[in-house]
Amino acid sequence: xxxxxxxRKEQGVLRSIDWWxxxxxxxxxxxxxISVCGASYTYGETDLFSLSTRSGMQIVWIGTSLLLGLVLxxxxxxxxxxxxxxxxxxxxxxxxxxIFNPHxxxxxxxxxxxxxxxxxxxxFAKFATALALAKFMSKYGYNIHGWKDFLSTLAVIFIPMLxxxxxxxxxxxxxxxxxxxxxxxxxxxxSILFTGVAMVLYFVVGIRYAEVPLxxxxxxxxxxxxxxxxQIFSGAMVWIFCQxxxxxxxxxxxxxxxxxxxxxxxxxILPFDMFWLQVGMTVFLMFYLIWQALNTRIYNxxxxxxxxxxxxxxxxxxxxxxxxxxxxxxxxRINVLLGLEEDLRGxxxxxxxxxxxxxxxxxxxxxxxxxxQTKLKYVPEQDTDFIxxxxxxxxxxxxxxxxxxxxxxxxxxxxxxxxxxxxxxGRVYGYCVLxxxxxxxxxxxxxxxxxxxxxxxxLPFFSYGGSSLWGFTFLLFIFLRIxxxxxMKR
Numbered sequence: 001x002x003x004x005x006x007x008r009k010e011q012g013v014l015r016s017i018d019w020w021x022x023x024x025x026x027x028x029x030x031x032x033x034i035s036v037c038g039a040s041y042t043y044g045e046t047d048l049f050s051l052s053t054r055s056g057m058q059i060v061w062i063g064t065s066l067l068l069g070l071v072l073x074x075x076x077x078x079x080x081x082x083x084x085x086x087x088x089x090x091x092x093x094x095x096x097x098x099i100f101n102p103h104x105x106x107x108x109x110x111x112x113x114x115x116x117x118x119x120x121x122x123x124f125a126k127f128a129t130a131l132a133l134a135k136f137m138s139k140y141g142y143n144i145h146g147w148k149d150f151l152s153t154l155a156v157i158f159i160p161m162l163x164x165x166x167x168x169x170x171x172x173x174x175x176x177x178x179x180x181x182x183x184x185x186x187x188x189x190x191s192i193l194f195t196g197v198a199m200v201l202y203f204v205v206g207i208r209y210a211e212v213p214l215x216x217x218x219x220x221x222x223x224x225x226x227x228x229x230x231q232i233f234s235g236a237m238v239w240i241f242c243q244x245x246x247x248x249x250x251x252x253x254x255x256x257x258x259x260x261x262x263x264x265x266x267x268x269i270l271p272f273d274m275f276w277l278q279v280g281m282t283v284f285l286m287f288y289l290i291w292q293a294l295n296t297r298i299y300n301x302x303x304x305x306x307x308x309x310x311x312x313x314x315x316x317x318x319x320x321x322x323x324x325x326x327x328x329x330x331x332x333r334i335n336v337l338l339g340l341e342e343d344l345r346g347x348x349x350x351x352x353x354x355x356x357x358x359x360x361x362x363x364x365x366x367x368x369x370x371x372x373q374t375k376l377k378y379v380p381e382q383d384t385d386f387i388x389x390x391x392x393x394x395x396x397x398x399x400x401x402x403x404x405x406x407x408x409x410x411x412x413x414x415x416x417x418x419x420x421x422x423x424x425x426g427r428v429y430g431y432c433v434l435x436x437x438x439x440x441x442x443x444x445x446x447x448x449x450x451x452x453x454x455x456x457x458x459l460p461f462f463s464y465g466g467s468s469l470w471g472f473t474f475l476l477f478i479f480l481r482i483x484x485x486x487x488m489k490r
Contacts, residue, residue: 013073016484018417024410025069025461025476029062031391031403032462034368039383039390040464041369054383054464061466065473072477077485080131080478081425088132088156091125095163110169122164122172123471127478129160130432133179137186138424144187153183171455178439182431191241195307198233202226202315207322207334217266218273227278230311231255231285234304238289241300247292255281282312334453350386351450353379358392358400358449365396383464385456388448407441407460417483426482433479437472 033055040054050056098121101109112119133156136142143149157179164173184193209222235255239248258281262274286305293301322331357373366372371393374382379389392400411434418430437460444459446452458468 013481013484016486017073018413018480018483021410021413021417021476021480024406024413027406028410028461029065031406032387033058033062035387035390035394035462036383036464038369038371038394039374039387041375058464061469064466065469068470069473069477072474073481073484075481077482080429080482081135084128084131084135087128091121091128092160092163094121095125095160095167099163099166101167110164110167110172118467120169120172120467120471122160122167122169123467124474125160125164126175126436126471127474129156129176129179130429130436130475131478132156133182133432134425134429137428144183145189150188171457174443174455175436175439175457178435179432181435181438182428185431186428191237191303191307195310198229198311199314201229202311203318205229206315206318210319214263214274215267217271219266219275223275224278226315227275227282227312228255228259230282230308230315231259231278233311234285234289234308237304237307238301241304242298244296244298251285251288255285279312282308350380350454351447354382354386354389354448355450357382357389361393361396361400363397365392365394365399368394370394381456384458385444385454385463386448387459387462387464388445391462403462404445407437411438411441414479417479420486421483422486426479426486429482430479433475436475 036058037048037055041048047053048055049059051060098110098112101112110120110122112121133153136153136156137144144153157176161173161176164176180188180193180196184190206222206226209225210220212221213219214221214224232252232255235248235251238251239245242248259274259278262277266272266274286308289301289305289308293299293305322334353373357371357379360366360373361371369375371390373379373393374390379386382390388400388403391403395402414430414434414437418427418434421427421430440457440460443452443455444457444463447454458465460472461469
């Protein structure tokens with residue numbers, strides 16, 4: 001009787017599973033293994049399946065991942081909801097313990113070495129954090145606009161992120177910022193996302209053009225543009241969040257008008273540093289916003305004033321953070337990305353060689369195992385973080401575009417699955433999975449092409465290694481099991 005019931009349950013899972021996603025997963029694993037073969041192949045090798053080679057070991061990781069996926073599908077979907085906090089607590093303890101790990105690999109203490117096996121707990125903590133976030137946000141009475149719930153949600157995200165930073169694994173920690181896309185989907189105000197985008201814009205413009213003079217005057221282009229943006233953003237927010245169009249126009253007219261007059265005086269009459277004038281205008285703008293809040297009882301003015309103050313403080317501390325807080329190699333990578341340094345033999349070497357490899361592939365590529373840049377090992381980490389350059393060199397533009405389309409189909413499928421969930425828990429977890437995959441794909445491909453900073457994160461299902469492959473399998477198959485459970489008969 002028990003076996004028959006178990007069989008019916010197993011058949012129910014197989015009927016309810018989303019096989020389109022499974023097929024995409026298997027296709028990605030297949031092309032990923034081919035890429036690992038191309039990236040790790042050495043001239044003269046005769047056996048790609050030998051366990052002494054990376055291509056052979058990747059088959060082991062793929063096989064264990066498929067077995068792991070099957071186990072995850074056979075578990076009851078309610079297991080993940082019930083034990084979400086337990087799994088999260090376990091991985092928090094493991095992350096904290098890893099900080100004191102005596103084994104340091106490439107300057108990072110994020111790896112646990114168990115004989116010949118090396119595991120990275122940060123890769124597995126992603127699915128545990130996603131489960132905990134889904135569990136907390138699906139509780140009765142949860143309100144993302146309430147300060148208590150919102151701060152607790154941030155704690156779930158930032159505590160594991162802090163532990164990973166303490167392991168000197170900044171790249172893996174930054175992945176957790178992708179959860180803010182989930183918060184936005186669940187009702188978080190767009191002003192928080194806008195603030196994050198504005199901070200990135202301040203940092204890039206302020207640092208990149210800090211030493212560039214404005215029309216050969218003493219004014220720095222970086223400082224000029226950032227302070228003007230703060231004033232324009234504040235004026236626009238008055239229109240959007242306070243619904244005071246006339247007041248918004250007055251702010252914009254005053255800020256832009258005074259800036260233009262000062263700029264003309266600076267260029268044609270008396271050169272001077274406009275930085276302090278703009279600082280004074282920004283301070284006056286903040287006092288004006290506070291006065292309007294007290295006068296009109298529209299307290300969104302206070303939040304806009306706080307945004308302007310925070311923007312000024314962030315801008316003035318960005319340079320200090322870059323030169324005194326970040327590690328030297330991280331600082332160099334940012335300077336290379338912003339064009340402040342070239343360093344083709346140092347921090348920019350990986351990206352430069354990667355771009356050469358991709359460009360040499362042309363339209364159709366050089367063919368399987370025929371890439372010269374990768375075979376001669378010119379690209380460091382070409383079978384892990386920079387494996388996409390192997391795709392570009394051997395398969396060309398056509399193959400690289402095909403891989404990106406395959407990833408796009410996975411992303412679109414995950415959106416479809418997340419939106420059809422009948423429970424908040426399933427929907428939130430689905431968007432957590434989507435956000436993590438999207439972040440990894442965008443940043444990894446971007447850093448190989450020189451479009452994003454090199455932060456050392458793997459390309460899902462392509463980069464060599466068991467930890468990342470198992471971690472992504474955990475993420476995906478738990479979601480597939482939750483999705484299958486939504487229409488199974490209990």
